[in-house]
Amino acid sequence: MSTEASARVPESASATLVRFSDGVQARLSGRWTADQAPAVEAAAAGIAASPAGAGRIQIDLSGLSRLDTLGAWVLERTRSEIAAAGRAVEYAGARPEHRILLREVAYREPETAPARRRGLGPVDLLAGLGAGMRQLGAEGLSWLGFLGEVVAACLRVLARPRSFRRAAFVNQMEQIALRGTPIIMLIAFLVGCIVTQQGIIQLQRFGAQSFVVNMIGILTLRELGVLLTAIMVAGRSGSAFTAEIGSMRMREEVDALRVMGLDPIEILIVPRILALMMALPMLGFLADLAALAGGALTSLAYGNLSLDAFLARLQNAVSYRHALVGLIKAPFMALIIGIIATSEGFRVEGSAESLGRHVTASVVKSIFMVIVLDGVFAIFFAAIDL
Missing domain, CATH: 3.30.750.24 (STAS domain)
Incomplete structure (x- = not known):
C-alpha cells in the first residue's frame, strides 16, 4: 500500500x-x-x-x-x-x-509608459510631424497591400462563381442600402433645407434669391449628396464592418476559417466591399433627391419661389453631367471605406480596448480619406472641364 x-x-x-x-x-x-x-x-x-x-x-x-x-x-x-x-x-x-x-511563452519585459515631457520645442514638433508622416505612409502601403489581396480574392471568385457568398452579399445590401436609406435621406433633406435657407438670406441682399436654385442644384449633385452619403456610410456601415470582423478576431473565428482551408478575405471581405460599392451610388442618388426636395420646400417658404419655377430653373441650371460627376465618385469612396474598415477589423487584438480603438480609427480614417478623395476628384474634373 x-x-x-x-x-x-x-x-x-x-x-x-x-x-x-x-x-x-x-x-x-x-x-x-x-x-x-x-x-x-x-x-x-x-x-x-x-x-x-x-x-x-x-x-x-x-x-x-x-x-x-x-x-x-x-x-x-x-x-x-x-x-x-x-x-x-x-x-x-x-x-x-x-x-x-x-x-x-517567450518572456518579454513589460512595456513602460513614455515619460511625459513638460514642454514641446520646435525639434519635438518636427519629430512628431515626421513620425506622423512616416506612420501615414506605412498605413497607405498596408492599405495598398490589403487592396491587392481583395482584388486577388475577387478574381478567384470570378474564376469560381459558385464560391461567391450570395446570401452574405444580399444581407449586406439590406443592412447598408435598405436600412440606411431613411437616415441618409432625412439628413440630406435637412442639410438641403439649411443650405438653401442660408443661401436665400445671403442672396436677398443682391435681389438674386432665385439663383439659390443654381447653387443648391450644382452643389448637391456634384458634391453635397455623395459626400454626405459617404460620411454617413463610413460612420454607420464602416464601423459595423470593423466591429464585426474585430469580434471574430477576438473569438478566433478568423483563425478557424483558415484552419478549415477557407480564405477569410473571400468569405468576409469580398461580399461586404461589393455590397458597399453597389449600395453607395444608390444611396447617393436618393440623397440628391432628398436634398433637392428640401431645397424646393425651403425656396417655397423663404424665397416665395413656386415649385414649378424651382423645377424650371433647376432644369436650366444643371444637366446630366453634374449628376454624373457625383455618382462617379461613389464607388471609389465605397472602396476606400470598405478597405479601411475591414483592414482595421483584422488588426483588432484580444481585448475590448483594442476593438474600440480600431473602430474609432476606422471611422476617422475613412472620413478623412473620403474628403481627400473628393478633393482629388474636384481637381481632376476641373482640369478636364467636366
Missing part, C-alpha cells in the same frame, strides 16, 4: 547544478507544472543564483517528466534574467513539444 501511495505522489520540480569546463549545467527533473509552482519557483531561483564565475549556463530539459505553460514561462523568465546580467544561457535536451511551448 505504501509503495502504491508513493507512486501517486507527483514528482517535485528540481534543478541540479553541475559544474563543467566553461560553465554550469542545470539539470531539470520532475514535473514543472502549475501544481508544483512553489518548487518550480525555488528551482528557478537556484538556477538564477548560480555562481557568478560560471561563464555559460546550460539548462538541460531532458530529465523533465512534464512541462506546462507555467513551468515554461518561469524558465523563460529565468533565462531572460540571466541574459540581462550579461551571461550566456542556452537550452539543451529540449523535446519538440518543449521548444514549441518555450517559443510561445
Whole structure:
C-alpha cells in the first residue's frame, strides 16, 4: 500500500547544478507544472543564483517528466534574467513539444509608459510631424497591400462563381442600402433645407434669391449628396464592418476559417466591399433627391419661389453631367471605406480596448480619406472641364 501511495505522489520540480569546463549545467527533473509552482519557483531561483564565475549556463530539459505553460514561462523568465546580467544561457535536451511551448511563452519585459515631457520645442514638433508622416505612409502601403489581396480574392471568385457568398452579399445590401436609406435621406433633406435657407438670406441682399436654385442644384449633385452619403456610410456601415470582423478576431473565428482551408478575405471581405460599392451610388442618388426636395420646400417658404419655377430653373441650371460627376465618385469612396474598415477589423487584438480603438480609427480614417478623395476628384474634373 505504501509503495502504491508513493507512486501517486507527483514528482517535485528540481534543478541540479553541475559544474563543467566553461560553465554550469542545470539539470531539470520532475514535473514543472502549475501544481508544483512553489518548487518550480525555488528551482528557478537556484538556477538564477548560480555562481557568478560560471561563464555559460546550460539548462538541460531532458530529465523533465512534464512541462506546462507555467513551468515554461518561469524558465523563460529565468533565462531572460540571466541574459540581462550579461551571461550566456542556452537550452539543451529540449523535446519538440518543449521548444514549441518555450517559443510561445517567450518572456518579454513589460512595456513602460513614455515619460511625459513638460514642454514641446520646435525639434519635438518636427519629430512628431515626421513620425506622423512616416506612420501615414506605412498605413497607405498596408492599405495598398490589403487592396491587392481583395482584388486577388475577387478574381478567384470570378474564376469560381459558385464560391461567391450570395446570401452574405444580399444581407449586406439590406443592412447598408435598405436600412440606411431613411437616415441618409432625412439628413440630406435637412442639410438641403439649411443650405438653401442660408443661401436665400445671403442672396436677398443682391435681389438674386432665385439663383439659390443654381447653387443648391450644382452643389448637391456634384458634391453635397455623395459626400454626405459617404460620411454617413463610413460612420454607420464602416464601423459595423470593423466591429464585426474585430469580434471574430477576438473569438478566433478568423483563425478557424483558415484552419478549415477557407480564405477569410473571400468569405468576409469580398461580399461586404461589393455590397458597399453597389449600395453607395444608390444611396447617393436618393440623397440628391432628398436634398433637392428640401431645397424646393425651403425656396417655397423663404424665397416665395413656386415649385414649378424651382423645377424650371433647376432644369436650366444643371444637366446630366453634374449628376454624373457625383455618382462617379461613389464607388471609389465605397472602396476606400470598405478597405479601411475591414483592414482595421483584422488588426483588432484580444481585448475590448483594442476593438474600440480600431473602430474609432476606422471611422476617422475613412472620413478623412473620403474628403481627400473628393478633393482629388474636384481637381481632376476641373482640369478636364467636366
